[in-house]
Amino acid sequence: MTVTELDFRPNAPPGPLALANAALFLDLDGTLAPIAALPQDVAPDPRRTAILENLMGRLEGRLAVVSGRTLADIDRILEGRVPAVAAVHGLVLRGADGAVTQTEPHPALPQAVAALRLFAADHPGMLVEDKLLSATLHYRGDPEHGQAARAEAERVAALTGLAVQPGDMVMELRTPGPTKGDSVEAFLALAPFNGATPIFLGDDLTDEDGFAAARRLGGFGVLVGPARPTAAQLRLDDVAAALAWLEAAR
Numbered sequence: 604m605t606v607t608e609l610d611f612r613p614n615a616p617p618g619p620l621a622l623a624n625a626a627l628f629l630d631l632d633g634t635l636a637p638i639a640a641l642p643q644d645v646a647p648d649p650r651r652t653a654i655l656e657n658l659m660g661r662l663e664g665r666l667a668v669v670s671g672r673t674l675a676d677i678d679r680i681l682e683g684r685v686p687a688v689a690a691v692h693g694l695v696l697r698g699a700d701g702a703v704t705q706t707e708p709h710p711a712l713p714q715a716v717a718a719l720r721l722f723a724a725d726h727p728g729m730l731v732e733d734k735l736l737s738a739t740l741h742y743r744g745d746p747e748h749g750q751a752a753r754a755e756a757e758r759v760a761a762l763t764g765l766a767v768q769p770g771d772m773v774m775e776l777r778t779p780g781p782t783k784g785d786s787v788e789a790f791l792a793l794a795p796f797n798g799a800t801p802i803f804l805g806d807d808l809t810d811e812d813g814f815a816a817a818r819r820l821g822g823f824g825v826l827v828g829p830a831r832p833t834a835a836q837l838r839l840d841d842v843a844a845a846l847a848w849l850e851a852a853r
């Protein structure tokens with residue numbers, strides 16, 4: 604989504620997290636896990652896993668991780684402990700009962716991966732992640748060529764019909780389809796989430812759809828990171844503050 608003139612820069616931290624009737628929707632990178640140089644550098648963390656397990660029990664399952672990563676990668680990092688997951692920005696949905704639904708991959712993805720790999724071969728430090736439903740060009744390792752990476756992703760998107768999803772030092776070409784916001788809506792129509800008040804925590808542009816959905820559905824968003832224009836109403840400084848807030852839930 605685009606950030607509109609209705610959005611503002613939240614600075615207030617949320618009050619203590621009250622779990623009664625809440626449903627938690629949690630982004631992974633930049634929210635539950637600090638940003639690392641490479642995607643594969645993000646490893647399981649016993650404290651994070653314990654916090655999630657504790658919350659899931661107390662929320663009777665009303666907790667979902669909503670991430671741009673693949674399902675397999677989310678399960679690797681969270682040690683397979685979170686059943687309800689939206690992966691690849693909402694293109695894959697696994698319900699609390701373990702049932703998985705996913706959008707059909709766009710036929711031009713192999714072409715897009717090949718084009719991005721050709722570009723990355725000329726830019727040491729860049730990395731292409733093939734997520735089957737989306738192709739991701741990472742330029743954290745070569746930030747001075749970020750503008751060229753963004754332009755190349757736009758060029759390949761125009762050629763293939765893939766949708767552009769900009770992110771934190773990343774340009775993603777995704778199969779057009781459901782967003783993180785749509786996944787919040789889908790979860791809330793299912794047990795055990797139905798009737799609960801959604802709270803969405805996230806840090807990146809792709810989380811804006813989640814913030815907007817939470818707000819539309821009677822809840823709120825919490826931006827994790829520095830203040831910026833956003834659809835979230837509240838803000839926590841960083842991953843450490845987000846984990847501490849979750850850990851102190853009542």
Ligand SMILES: O=P(O)(O)OC[C@H]1O[C@H](O[C@H]2O[C@H](CO)[C@@H](O)[C@H](O)[C@H]2O)[C@H](O)[C@@H](O)[C@@H]1O
Nearest residue numbers: 631632638639640641642670671672743771773
């Ligand atoms: O929706 P998220 O859970 O925030 O996932 C978004 C992307 O996260 C990963 O990339 C980001 O984190 C990496 C590790 O910290 C970092 O190196 C990279 O620069 C960030 O963009 C993941 O690799 C992507 O596939 C996700 O879309």
